[in-house]
Amino acid sequence: MRRGKEETTETIRQLVDIARTHFTEYGYADTALESIVQAANLTRGALYHHFRNKKELFRSVLEGVQREVADKVEQAASTSEDVWQQLYLGCRAFVMAAVEERNKRIMLVDGPAILGWEEWRAMDQRHSMRLLRAQLQTMQEQGCLRQAPLEVTTYFISGGLNEMALWLARESLNEHALDEAMNALSMFLEGFKQSSA
Template identity: 45%
Template sequence: MKRTKKVTDQTIQQLIDIAARLFSENGYHDVSLEEIVQTAQLTRGAVYHHFKNKKGLFYAVFEQTHERVAEEINKVDEEIQNPWEQLIQGCLLFVQTVSKETFYRILLIDGPAVLGWQTFRELDQKHSMRLLQEQIEYLQKNGTIKKTSSAALTSALSGAINDLSLWVAEQKDKEEATKEAENIINGILNGFRK
């Protein structure tokens, strides 16, 4: 029984990994289910069994990609002790990570288009926005950030860093664009600092 579950989990992960690579390289609409199953050397039935359809597989890819970004941001808390710097560096790391080709198409281009805005927001709130709001609320409690609606500030900052990620991804000079993004993030957040 354990072996069957292990094989099932491996098959699911294989499909997610292959689909993530193809979606990030070509975009959701230019990847066929047939291409995914041929690359995985599986049958369409495997996809239908585990994900129902291509959109269900994309949902799994989107969620796992979000989880990977959240894991990267969590590392900032382990490396940096200053909570204010954690917020700044966490936002910057989000922009740097999500603007990479392997992430931005899935998370910021195809995510809202394929899953719809409501589902996109729910998944964003479950992962990155949750971490952001927790850090903002912590900084409000210790008096670093002015008292304001943490939900509104989280939403505004999340929108800004999502858009900054797209902007950085579109620039030829990523290093210079990342410096500009850091200036913007600092400017926005310093406006709320006590």
Template identity: 50%
Template sequence: MKRTKEEAEVTIENLISIARKQFTLRGYHKTSLEDLVKEAGVTRGALYHHFKNKKGLFLTVFERIQLEIAEQVESEAAKSTDVWRQLLNGCQAFIMSAIKEDNRQILLIDGPAVLGWETWRQMDESYSMKSLYEQLHLMQAAGHLRPTSIEALTHILSGAMNESALWLAQQSDYKSKLEDVMNVLTQTIYTFKKEES
């Protein structure tokens, strides 16, 4: 029984890895289940057993990417002890992770189209926005922010970063544009800084 469970976990991880590669290279709609199961060395029935369908597999891959990005944001934010630098490091980490070659197609292009806008937003809220909200809430509690709605600020900054990521993903010289984005984002964020008394 134990071996069967371990084998199932290996099969699941293998399917996720192969699906992620194919969704990245071909996009969701051009990825065929036949090619997927053939490369994984399993039957369609095995895929359906673990993921129900292609969309279920895509959702798992999408969630895995969201989790990785959330971890990257936390890791980059933790590189500073300054709360403002933490916030900006996290914002930049989110944008850079979202536009990475192996994330862009799944996260920014196919994600909203395949999962639907509502599911895509819920996933964004569960991972990226949650981290952003927590950081802003801590900053406000510590007296670093002017009185403002943290919920509204979270949605506004998250929207700005998602749109920036979409825009940057289309730019050939995205590195120079990223500097522009971070300059504007920094100026925007600092307008909420509480004046020292």
């Protein structure tokens, strides 16, 4: 019955993976743990051996999602030397990742409600938001960003991007929407520029 050490981590990976697809498709509340373990040819006993409860399983899933998204953001930003380009490219990458079906709901809709906003934000801090904050700080230190309080600014932009992504996800029928959104995005960021540089 018991699998080797590698097979064990594989079991966990599989559970998280399947959970992610179910949470994506049905949402957290309407996903029965039973349906997850069935898809993995296991029983709930196995799941409860590896995770304390449903919430912790969700936490694991969300961690994975956040890591993926943050990776994309970081990678996108790193393709430029210009701080403004970096900011724009990072935001753009974030929105494009957040729009994806397998990230959107878990990360932006269910996340805060299940974990509570504080914990959700704390996790976000460790991933994408950390990058945004760091970038804004750098820019502020270089004097090319309006001297707004760093904290609030980060939250405002982050929240704005989140909603923008959700809107875009719904609107994404028309190919035009992405351009429009990115267009607007660069305009917003312009607004943060320090005129007397």
